[in-house]
Amino acid sequence: MSTHDDTRHDGSEWSRRTFLKRSAGALALLAVQGAFRFDALAQEQQRGYQFFNRSEGELLEALAGRIWPGDAQDPGAIEAGAVHYIDRALAGPYASYQRSYRVILHGLNEQLRQRFGVSVRELDDDQLDLLVGELEDQDEEDDELGLLPGRELELGLGPDSTFQMIRQHVMEGVFSDPIYGGNRNFVGWRAVNYPGAHYVYTAEEQQVFEPLTKPYQSVADL
Amino acid sequence: MAEQPRKDVVIVGYGAGSGPASVELARAGYSVVALERGPHWTAQRDFTPSQLDTLRWVTRDGMIPDFDRMPMTFRENQDEEAVPTAYLMSTLVGGATVHWSGQSWRFFEDDFRMKSTVEELYGQERLRYLEEDGASIADWPISYDEVEPYYERVETHVGIGGWPGNIQGRIRPVRADEGNPFEAPRENDYPFRPLRENATTLTYRYGALELGLHPFHVPTAILTRPYLSPYGISRPPCTYCTFCTGHGCWNASKSDTRVSLLPAAVATGNFELRPGCHVTRINHQNGRVESVEYVDTNTGEVHTQPGEIFLLGAYTFQNVRLLLHSGIDANGKVGQHFMTRSSPSANAIFNDRYLNGFNGPAVQRQGIDDFNGEVAHERKLELPDDEFFIRGAFMGSPSQRNPLETYDQVPPGVPTWGREYKRYLSENLNRYIGLQLLTEPLPYEHSRIDLDPNYSDQYGVPAARVTRRIGQNERRMGRFIFDRAVEILRAAGASQIWGSGEVEATPSMTHDTGGLRMGEDPGDSVTNRYCQMWDVPNLFIGGGAVFPTMAGKNPTQTIWMLSYWLADAIVQGRVDVDDAESFS
Structure with a gap:
């Protein structure tokens, strides 16, 4: 487990920034165009994904695991099944984001392999953090790519950059009702002590200034 | 094209602007x-x-339509060329x-x-900056005293509860520490009390009291006891679930046009609801509407619906757009002063505490009006010129803070x-509180809705194009109100406070009003005091588009109220639907 999650935010770990610029930093999304081939999309079905191929799912899971980190004791996005949530959303109501995910994830994987000879599985937590940080820093360039359906229309609703899109969807996979495929065993809600779908709150429950103890419950349990 | 049987009254859009009139x-x-x-979604089947x-x-x-x-x-x-955007409706x-x-209330008298x-309060000189910005402030052609009974009818018939702050001039007559002491005088008490307190509301209330302000629990269109309305509609009280704003109420405790009014219209036997029917044009001739044209989206068929009186009850943008397109x-x-x-x-x-802000509906909320309207005018008089502003904001503490939100x-x-x-x-x-700061926007000459030349909908009706920028008043008010909010949060014991008093122009914030201004002068307004179009006397406007000015308050109760008001004017013959200028 990494102990350096916040290094990129205080700006003090310049050796890591240097690593970023030399390796992961070169993962400029602008370079990915043309590398994209539909026929390269593997049909391997892993984890019951309906949209992602294996390498896409692995990469997104790695990113999700750094956005909302966790382990067996303190479950995070991976344990919540956040990528499973995103996969099901992309196969349904978020279909308009399919192209964005395909291009972005395929491009990142290609960059990792072709230019650095690594796959996402070989990156450690610190390197993954730098990768996520680079995605965050590249927001403006992503806008220019016009990859996001929301951005093209300037809706003012929904995510407006690659990083914000991935982050928002990961957090939805952590905090949404388990009926959507994420928040498994309520691990997202447990992290913030949110009991979920309840018809009733009593006056006693509402007027305490202490953590509430109420069973975790899905809309499917009602 | 099939012509439907003629009706006395044809309503376009079934919501707050048309429900009471229906x-x-x-x-x-x-x-x-x-x-x-x-x-048409019903509580039991769909919610x-x-x-x-x-x-x-x-x-x-x-519940919000796709952009396209x-x-x-x-x-x-x-x-500038307008770019596509979206609105939340x-x-x-x-x-x-x-x-x-x-969150439902009456506007102030002023x-x-x-x-x-x-x-009167500030004098022309102090208000010169408003002129420079093109602000088009106005008086309404109706007074609070005239509409007070209609406000009360909304409270009793639709179902609004609260602590009274002012009954016939007696301040806080029921509880000395509850009710909005700055509210306009009401003839009678509310029919029931508002929601109870929770950790969030108690915390905010404490901060406001520490500063000598006048916190109150906001009036709520949510039942807190079993309630039988004068229409004979019975509904159960709220159970304080946290799925309220953005949600339909599974328990039918939240008062709305669908559960509080629609059944009363249906019960008369004189009312027909046609869901899925999208009006695309108003057919008119010689200053009189003959019919509306609509697509029945269930069948794809196009119909005309003739009638005697027509009421537009769609949202502000749609009402304006339909008029202009027709x-x-x-x-x-039409379309000005948006x-x-x-x-x-x-x-x-x-x-130092947990607030568990996720529990309870969003309007389980304490708030203050100490800086709303002109309540704080003495303090504002002392502001330097470059900080001075008119009007103000309600400031409250919402609940319903679910993690996804x-x-x-x-x-x-x-x-x-x-x-x-x-x-x-x-x-x-x-441990989080995020305040609602309901600042009052001003109307401007340059803020308007018209038809977009580039974009249109699936029926070929041009998109509504919003042109709006804000002025010095909005910017100064934003900073002042933010500073007051910080003081309250600090007094309440906040460990860390953040936010911004800087505001920017938006096309829509769900309280979209103006555009079809009501007035006394046919040359300078769109409707008369009964929401009746000056130039098309059998056409009425339901909804906030008729507001000449806004308030630091939610608009819906006033929209319901105006719908009762215009319906009474029709029923009691105060308007002549054949000749707009002849009414008294």
Whole structure:
């Protein structure tokens, strides 16, 4: 487990920034165009994904695991099944984001392999953090790519950059009702002590200034 | 094209602007048909238990139409090309009241005479900056005293509860420490009390009291006891679930047009609701509407619906757009003086307590009006010129803080991903308060809605194009109100406070009003005091588009009130639907 999650935010770990610029930093999304081939999309079905191929799912899971980190004791996005949530959303109501995910994830994987000879599985937590940080820093360039359906229309609703899109969807996979495929065993809600779908709150429950103890419950349990 | 049987009254859009009128007109014996483009969802069949789901209804805006179906464009200045945008408004029988918060109140007396009030208080010289900005403030053609009984009818018939702050001039007559002491005088008490307190409201209330302010529990369109309305509609009290704003109420405790009014209209036998019927044009001749043209989206068939009296009850943008598209704009005033809010934000966490802000409906809320309207005019008189502003804001403490609605609420300096982010949310999400700062926007000459030349909907009707920018008044008010919010949060014991008093122009903030201004002069307004079009006397406007000025308050009760008001004017013959200028 990494102990350096916040290094990129205080700006003090310049050796890591240097690593970023030399390796992961070169993962400029602008370079990915043309590398994209539909026929390269593997049909391997892993984890019951309906949209992602294996390498896409692995990469997104790695990113999700750094956005909302966790382990067996303190479950995070991976344990919540956040990528499973995103996969099901992309196969349904978020279909308009399919192209964005395909291009972005395929491009990142290609960059990792072709230019650095690594796959996402070989990156450690610190390197993954730098990768996520680079995605965050590249927001403006992503806008220019016009990859996001929301951005093209300037809706003012929904995510407006690659990083914000991935982050928002990961957090939805952590905090949404388990009926959507994420928040498994309520691990997202447990992290913030949110009991979920309840018809009733009593006056006693509402007027305490202490953590509430109420069973975790899905809309499917009602 | 099939022509439907003629009706006495034809309603376009079934929501707050048309619901009360539909009941009153049908009860008076008029045959009424309501054409509503959205579906009809009933509480039992569609809302239980599916509404207890934040992702579907809030994150994914389950009740709000797709952009492509309801096009709107936005620009700040007339010389710019407007770009497509979106607005947050539902498409269903009952309209936005189905998924609203239910914070419901009367406007102040001086909201109805805003121009006169500020001129008397501050003088022309102090208000010169408003002129420079093109502000088009005005008085309403109606007074609070005239509409007071109609406000009360909304409270009793639709179902609004609260603590009275002013009954016939007696301040806080029921509880010395509850009710809004600055509210306009009411003839009678509310029919029931508002929601109870929770950790969030108690915390905010404490801060306001510490500063000598006058906190009160906001009046709520949510039942707190079993209630039988004068229409004979019985509904159960709220159970304090947290799926309220953005959701339809699974328990039918939230008062809305669909559960409080529609059954009363249906019970008359004179009312017909046609869901899924999208009106695309108003057919008119010689200053008289003959019929409306609509697409029945269930069948794809196009129909005309003839009638005697027509009431537009769709949303502000749609009402304006339909008029312009139909060529109804004799004096060139349709679409002008559009208003929407640009509000500052103030947030806090409290290290010494849990607030569990996720529990309870959003309007389980304490608030203050100490800085709303002109309540604080003495203090404002002492502001330096470059900070001076007119009007103000309601400032309240909403509940319903579910994780999907608050995971972005982190102070500057805290990362938005990673272990530190997770640690922060785990420790603080249930210690969070984010205030509602309901700043009053001003109307401007340059703020308007017209037809976009580039974009149109699936029926070829041009998109509504919003041109709006804000002025010095909004900017100064934003900063002042933010500073007051910080003081309250600090007094309440906040450990960390963040937000911004800087506001920017938006095309829509769900309180979109103006555009079809009511007035006394046919040359300078769109409707008369009864929401009747000056140049088309059998056409009435339901909804906030008729507001000449806005308020630091939610508009819905005033929209319901005006719908009762215009219906009474029709039933009692105060208007002549054949000749607009001849009414008394």
